[in-house]
Amino acid sequence: MSAEIIDQANELVEHNLAIAIQAARLNHDAVSAETCSECGEAIDERRRIAVPGCKTCASCQPVGLGD
Numbered sequence: 001m002s003a004e005i006i007d008q009a010n011e012l013v014e015h016n017l018a019i020a021i022q023a024a025r026l027n028h029d030a031v032s033a034e035t036c037s038e039c040g041e042a043i044d045e046r047r048r049i050a051v052p053g054c055k056t057c058a059s060c061q062p063v064g065l066g067d
């Protein structure tokens with residue numbers, strides 16, 4: 001394996017890490033909705049804390065987005 005390939009792999013890892021950190025920061029600053037945008041029900045406070053920035057209740061959460 002050449003050093004160039006290792007450099008490229010390292011760059012990829014750093015790039016992915018930067019994106020993950022950015023996403024975590026965005027989520028941390030996000031404000032959770034108090035009521036579900038889908039059904040209008042109040043969102044459980046534990047869910048609002050556990051999933052910063054959530055807009056829906058647990059039953060209405062979008063599937064496959066890791067929310």
Ligand SMILES: [Zn+2]
Binds near residue numbers: 036037038056058059
């Ligand atoms: Zn809902």
